Structure formats: structure tokens, C-alpha cells
Amino acid sequence: MKKLLTSTAAATALLMGASGAQAEGKLAIYHWFEYIPQELLEKFSAEHDVEVILDTYDSNEAMLATLKAGAIGTYDVAVPTDYMVSILIGEGLADEVASGELKNIGNVKESFTDPAYDPGLKHSIPYQGGTTSFSVDTAEYSGDINSTDIVFNPPEELKGKINILDSQGEVLALAAVHMGIPQCSNDREQLKAMNEMLQAAKPHWASFNSDTAKEVLAAGDVAVGMIFNGFAAKARESRDTLQYAFPKQGWVNWMDSVVLLKDAPNRENALKFMDFLLEPENIAAVTNYARYRDVVKGSEEFHDPALAEEPEGNPPAGIEGVFVQACDAETQAVYDKIWTNLKK
Amino acid sequence: MAGGATSGGNAVTDTYKEARNWLLLPAWVTLSFLVLAPVLLMLVYSFLTKEFRGGVIWEFSLAAYDQFFFDRGLFGDDPAQIEWTYIAIFWRSIWQAGAATLLSLAIGFPTAYFIATRPEKQRVIWVFLITIPYWVNLLIRTVSMRFLLRDEGPLNSFFMATGLVDGPVHMINTNFAVQVGLFYSYLPFMVLPIYAAVERYNFTLSEAAADLYANKWITLRHIVLPAVKPGVIAGCILVFVPSLGSFLAPDLLGGAKNFMIGSLIEEQFKGNAGNWPFGAAASMILLTMVLIILVIYARAQARSDKEAG
Incomplete structure (x- = not known):
């Protein structure tokens, strides 16, 4: 949908912008939509005399499908979320970065240099981290919003005014958090209960939409919307009664990473781009635009001061979020069935 | 045809x-x-x-x-x-597409008939006017329809300003919105073939029928309709088939709450299901x-x- 627009527009703008025409080389990026500022791509393009091509997607799964359907060898880097990084590595779709190939890798904050999804950062660099929860229009509901009940067992005022992300991974992860059961559980009773809980919740939902998640909240189509924290902050700018929830049961954490893809046609430029994004000033530009958080040392001094006080970006202490897990084939089959039941 | x-x-x-x-x-x-x-x-x-x-x-x-x-x-x-899950999804899509086809026919036939009975020079202008909105991409037109239909959109503002209703009429994310979207997307596919058929129709036949004391309804049913039937059927197929597989209108206007055939298939390739x-x-x-x-x-x-x- 909108991703088609954004990618085409961005690509066209870039092609026009790189008016040198005879750029040294190319760099093909496969990226989440509405995430990286145009000026930053132009800066990279100018610094390294590289023509940048940006295509966008609206879900990790859509990206995986495109790569598997033959786009591998077309793109140099992709920007999947943590669990999808490990899937890409497992599927053999990620190339390995030899030690010493990234001169700025030392800029990554220590606690992020050995993540579970890519031990030792052999294939990726951390890009932006954030949370997925939901925003509530406090003009429509004045009660306590910090509970997953708002989404899965909503109060009367909010029934029929809820937008859910059209993304199986995040919805089922949040459902598991709501029920206090482990993700990818293969316990039959727990899976059955999850199926029933979602079936009971669905009549209260207005729509499933990911790429208009921000817009439907800002425009008042819905009063509750599952959303990422950066989008929530931007939605609040258009409608100041919106408030981002940090449910007491927990929320979804994530870390998007830049992955070097297998058979990258411009591997050299891909590495240059990864190094470029590990420079504090550059990654801070992404952070200021997307409103998520980078994990590069020294980026804080380039951050927009508003970020430090922003409610969406500063989760309360004492409650933990969970990372989405990649389920095994057998459990995934049940998850797929639950999802189809939900949308049939 | x-x-x-x-x-x-x-x-x-x-x-x-x-x-x-x-x-x-x-x-x-x-x-x-x-x-x-x-x-x-x-x-x-x-x-x-x-x-x-x-x-x-x-x-x-x-x-x-x-x-x-x-x-x-x-x-x-x-x-x-x-x-029954997938059969129900197919049935829902057929029903939606069928309703959109009937709606297009109900509006499209009189429109086509009207255009075809204008003087020759005017017809070109009318056909041109019909096609103007279709210079814009379907996606953009569907998103624009969202803006029009939403609770705080211009349509509802108009209704409320005129005092027709007290609160906003909830239209977005309903089957009604999907119908409006499908109808609007594919109407010209109904109008143009019917127009082509009616334009070729020899109106002296209608005059002959009138001379033989047939009233307007009988003339339409027994003389005009059989003659332009191929155009009508072509129009129906051209609206029904793309409506059946469409996913833009159900996703953007219907809220994607229920799978349609198009989105069910898309999910198998692009979703978690894989x-x-x-x-x-x-x-x-x-x-x-x-x-x-x-x-x-x-x-x-x-x-x-x-x-x-």
C-alpha cells in the first residue's frame, strides 16, 4: 500500500538528487518504510560518490518473502528486526562481516556487542531499538491505560475503536504477554486459550493495519492503536491527547539491525554504509527522525534534547518488555492457524 | 461484444x-x-x-x-x-464482488445509455470526463476515499454542518466502505463496454417498436436490452473479476478485519504463514x-x- 508510494517516491527523489549521474558505485538498501531521513542518504551519497537505491517494506515477513523469492543478490543491506536477523542467518541469506572490515564497530555500546540474535555481531550492526505497545486517546478514555486489557479486553468506551498491527509476530507476542504465558509455547492448553482469548477480543477491534498505524490514530479513526514508540511520538504531535502505554504486564521490545546480505552486488559500499551508520552524528540523525534509540557511543550529544523527556522513548523502570521469538516449525503451524482463525 | x-x-x-x-x-x-x-x-x-x-x-x-x-x-x-474457513472467505469475496457488480450495473447502465444518446460531439466529452479520475493511480484514489469517509472527514463534516445528523456517521472500516471503494474503482469498466454497445444500437428499432404500440419499458426489455446484452455481460465480467481478487479496498477501507481471497493469498506469500x-x-x-x-x-x-x- 503506502510502502509502494514511499519507495517509489524515495527512489525517484534519490535518482534525481544524485544528479552527478556518473556515481562511483551503487548501494541498494531494503528498508522499513518511513524510517531513514532522506538527507542522511544524500549525505552518504555525496560523501562516497555512491548512487543510493532505497526500496521499502512494511513487515519483516514481507522482506523475507521478497528475498527468498529471488531478490537476494539485488540488495546489499536489509534492516530486519532482531528475531528476523537470526532467521536470515539461519536461512543462509546473510553474509559474514570479517573482523576488521568495519572500522567503527568499536562504537557500539558494550551491552549490545553480543546479542542473542547475532552473537558477536558477525552479520549485522544494531541500528535502532524501540518498543511496540499501543497508544490511547485520553480524550476518549480517562481510566488507567497501562494494561494490555485495553487491547484484549477493552472497556466499554473503547470497544470497536481499536486498530491492531497486521503483523502476526507482534500481535501474538503481545497476546502471550497479556496472558502471562511463554512465547512459542507448545503447551496445547495454552495455545487453545490464546486462540479463544483472541477470538473473544476480535469483535472489539475496528481494523488491522500496519502501514497506516500512525495515521489512523492521528486522524481519530480509532481511539486505541497498536504502534511502535517512534510512530506514537509522531502521532502525539498531531493529536496531543494520545498517550503511549507501558502495560504492567509488559510490552514488545525490538532491535532493528543493518544486515549485510549474501551475494550483495556492492559489498564494499554496504560496508561503507554500515560504518557510516556507526558514526555518532549519522546514527543520531536517524534517531532524531525516527524517534527510536541508537546504541552508538557518543551519539547523545547529537540527539534532539526533546528525546530525553519524551514519554514514548523512556519506559518506566521495574517492568520488562519481551523480544519476539522465532517459533519452531511445529508451533509456527499452530500460530498460523490461530492467526487465520483470527482473520477469517 | x-x-x-x-x-x-x-x-x-x-x-x-x-x-x-x-x-x-x-x-x-x-x-x-x-x-x-x-x-x-x-x-x-x-x-x-x-x-x-x-x-x-x-x-x-x-x-x-x-x-x-x-x-x-x-x-x-x-x-x-x-x-469452512476458506470457503467462507471465498463466499465473502464473491458476495462483495457480486454486490459491487450489481451496483455498478445499476448506475453504469443509465450513465452509458445517457452518454450514447447525446449528440456525437458531446459523447467524446462525456467519455473523457468518465476517464479523468482514472489517470490517478488506484492506490491513491483508494487512500483518498479513506479521507472522505472517515469520522472526522469532509463528508461527515458536511452532514453535521447541514444538521442532517448529530454525530458522525461511521462509515470507515465497514462493508459499506468496501462497496463504495469497489464500485468507484471499477465503474468505468461497466460504463465503457455498455456505452460501446448502446452506441452501435440502431435507434430506429426503438421507433419501430413505439410505432407498434410498445411502451418504453417493453421497448427497453425486449428490443434494447437483447441488442446491448454482450456489452452488459462484458461490463459485468470486467467489474466482477477484478473485484473478486481486489485487496486494496478491503484492506484500506474495510480495515482488513476479514480476509478476502486477495489478502488470503497475499498472506501466504508475504505474511508469517509463508x-x-x-x-x-x-x-x-x-x-x-x-x-x-x-x-x-x-x-x-x-x-x-x-x-x-
Whole structure:
């Protein structure tokens, strides 16, 4: 949908912008939509005399499908979320970065240099981290919003005014958090209960939409919307009664990473781009635009001061979020069935 | 339209007959590469084994069709029952597409008739006006429709400003919105073929009917409609078939709460499910259904041509 627009527009703008025409080389990026500022791509393009091509997607799964359907060898880097990084590595779709190939890798904050999804950062660099929860229009509901009940067992005022992300991974992860059961559980009773809980919740939902998640909240189509924290902050700018929830049961954490893809046609430029994004000033530009958080040392001094006080970006202490897990084939089959039941 | 070939009867000279075979070559090449090859690929994929997280394993399997027709419970080990889920999704899509077709016909026929009965110079302008909105991409038009229909959109502001209603009429994310979207998207596909048929209609026949004391309704039913029937049927097919597979209107205007055929298939390739053989099988079943409808139409057409002599 909108991703088609954004990618085409961005690509066209870039092609026009790189008016040198005879750029040294190319760099093909496969990226989440509405995430990286145009000026930053132009800066990279100018610094390294590289023509940048940006295509966008609206879900990790859509990206995986495109790569598997033959786009591998077309793109140099992709920007999947943590669990999808490990899937890409497992599927053999990620190339390995030899030690010493990234001169700025030392800029990554220590606690992020050995993540579970890519031990030792052999294939990726951390890009932006954030949370997925939901925003509530406090003009429509004045009660306590910090509970997953708002989404899965909503109060009367909010029934029929809820937008859910059209993304199986995040919805089922949040459902598991709501029920206090482990993700990818293969316990039959727990899976059955999850199926029933979602079936009971669905009549209260207005729509499933990911790429208009921000817009439907800002425009008042819905009063509750599952959303990422950066989008929530931007939605609040258009409608100041919106408030981002940090449910007491927990929320979804994530870390998007830049992955070097297998058979990258411009591997050299891909590495240059990864190094470029590990420079504090550059990654801070992404952070200021997307409103998520980078994990590069020294980026804080380039951050927009508003970020430090922003409610969406500063989760309360004492409650933990969970990372989405990649389920095994057998459990995934049940998850797929639950999802189809939900949308049939 | 389809009946046109049989009614003319001008003999084609041998020169043209011979030329015809190789002139068709570009069309055949295009059709086989762009239509036949993808369909065959889908057919083959629908009989393969699914690979976890998308892709296929080259082993023959009927699992995709089995999944479509048989329900084995949440965990896949209950005794097989008939699976109503996908049948219901298909039925919903057929119903939506059918309603959109009827709506388009109800508005499109009078429109086409009106245009075709204007003086010749005016007709061009009217047809031009019909096509203007279609210079803009379908996606953008559908998103714009969202803006119009939403609770705080211009339509509701207008209703409330005029005092017609007290609160906003909730239209977005309803079946009504989907219908409006489909109708708006495909209306010209109804108007243009009917216009072409009515334009060729010989209006002296209507005058003759009037001379023989037929009233306007009888003239329309027994003289005009049979003559323009091919145009009407072509219009119905052109609206019904794309509506059946559409996913923009259901997703953007209907809120994607319920799968339509198009989004169900999309999910198999782009969603978590990653079940390519099942997506291919659902596509093949959809294709078969559309083919059956077209064959029924073609046979009915052939029969009525025969009866007409």
C-alpha cells in the first residue's frame, strides 16, 4: 500500500538528487518504510560518490518473502528486526562481516556487542531499538491505560475503536504477554486459550493495519492503536491527547539491525554504509527522525534534547518488555492457524 | 461484444487468412510468457511441499489442497472435517464482488445509455470526463476515499454542518466502505463496454417498436436490452473479476478485519504463514472458479446466438 508510494517516491527523489549521474558505485538498501531521513542518504551519497537505491517494506515477513523469492543478490543491506536477523542467518541469506572490515564497530555500546540474535555481531550492526505497545486517546478514555486489557479486553468506551498491527509476530507476542504465558509455547492448553482469548477480543477491534498505524490514530479513526514508540511520538504531535502505554504486564521490545546480505552486488559500499551508520552524528540523525534509540557511543550529544523527556522513548523502570521469538516449525503451524482463525 | 464476430459474416480473403497466422505470433509470445508461464508455475507450486518460512521443496504433495478443504483442528491431528474457513472467505469475496457488480450495473447502465444518446460531439466529452479520475493511480484514489469517509472527514463534516445528523456517521472500516471503494474503482469498466454497445444500437428499432404500440419499458426489455446484452455481460465480467481478487479496498477501507481471497493469498506469500503451495493452490481454485463462470457465459452466449439464427 503506502510502502509502494514511499519507495517509489524515495527512489525517484534519490535518482534525481544524485544528479552527478556518473556515481562511483551503487548501494541498494531494503528498508522499513518511513524510517531513514532522506538527507542522511544524500549525505552518504555525496560523501562516497555512491548512487543510493532505497526500496521499502512494511513487515519483516514481507522482506523475507521478497528475498527468498529471488531478490537476494539485488540488495546489499536489509534492516530486519532482531528475531528476523537470526532467521536470515539461519536461512543462509546473510553474509559474514570479517573482523576488521568495519572500522567503527568499536562504537557500539558494550551491552549490545553480543546479542542473542547475532552473537558477536558477525552479520549485522544494531541500528535502532524501540518498543511496540499501543497508544490511547485520553480524550476518549480517562481510566488507567497501562494494561494490555485495553487491547484484549477493552472497556466499554473503547470497544470497536481499536486498530491492531497486521503483523502476526507482534500481535501474538503481545497476546502471550497479556496472558502471562511463554512465547512459542507448545503447551496445547495454552495455545487453545490464546486462540479463544483472541477470538473473544476480535469483535472489539475496528481494523488491522500496519502501514497506516500512525495515521489512523492521528486522524481519530480509532481511539486505541497498536504502534511502535517512534510512530506514537509522531502521532502525539498531531493529536496531543494520545498517550503511549507501558502495560504492567509488559510490552514488545525490538532491535532493528543493518544486515549485510549474501551475494550483495556492492559489498564494499554496504560496508561503507554500515560504518557510516556507526558514526555518532549519522546514527543520531536517524534517531532524531525516527524517534527510536541508537546504541552508538557518543551519539547523545547529537540527539534532539526533546528525546530525553519524551514519554514514548523512556519506559518506566521495574517492568520488562519481551523480544519476539522465532517459533519452531511445529508451533509456527499452530500460530498460523490461530492467526487465520483470527482473520477469517 | 463477444457476439460481434458471428453477426458480421464478411468473407475474409485468402490473402488476409494466410497473413493472420504469423501476425498472431507477438500476441502468442506475450501471452505465453506473461500469462501462461506464471499460471503454470503456480499450478506446479500448488502441488509441491511447503518449506518452513517460505519457499518450496520439490516433492509432490496434496497438502495445500487438503488444507483448503479439510479441517484437522488447531493442532492438525483431529479427525478430518470439512474446512469452512476458506470457503467462507471465498463466499465473502464473491458476495462483495457480486454486490459491487450489481451496483455498478445499476448506475453504469443509465450513465452509458445517457452518454450514447447525446449528440456525437458531446459523447467524446462525456467519455473523457468518465476517464479523468482514472489517470490517478488506484492506490491513491483508494487512500483518498479513506479521507472522505472517515469520522472526522469532509463528508461527515458536511452532514453535521447541514444538521442532517448529530454525530458522525461511521462509515470507515465497514462493508459499506468496501462497496463504495469497489464500485468507484471499477465503474468505468461497466460504463465503457455498455456505452460501446448502446452506441452501435440502431435507434430506429426503438421507433419501430413505439410505432407498434410498445411502451418504453417493453421497448427497453425486449428490443434494447437483447441488442446491448454482450456489452452488459462484458461490463459485468470486467467489474466482477477484478473485484473478486481486489485487496486494496478491503484492506484500506474495510480495515482488513476479514480476509478476502486477495489478502488470503497475499498472506501466504508475504505474511508469517509463508506457505507458498497453499497460496498457489488458493490461486488455482480462484482461477478455476473464474474460468467456470466464463465458460458458462460463453456457452450461454453460443446458445443464444444459435437461437437468434
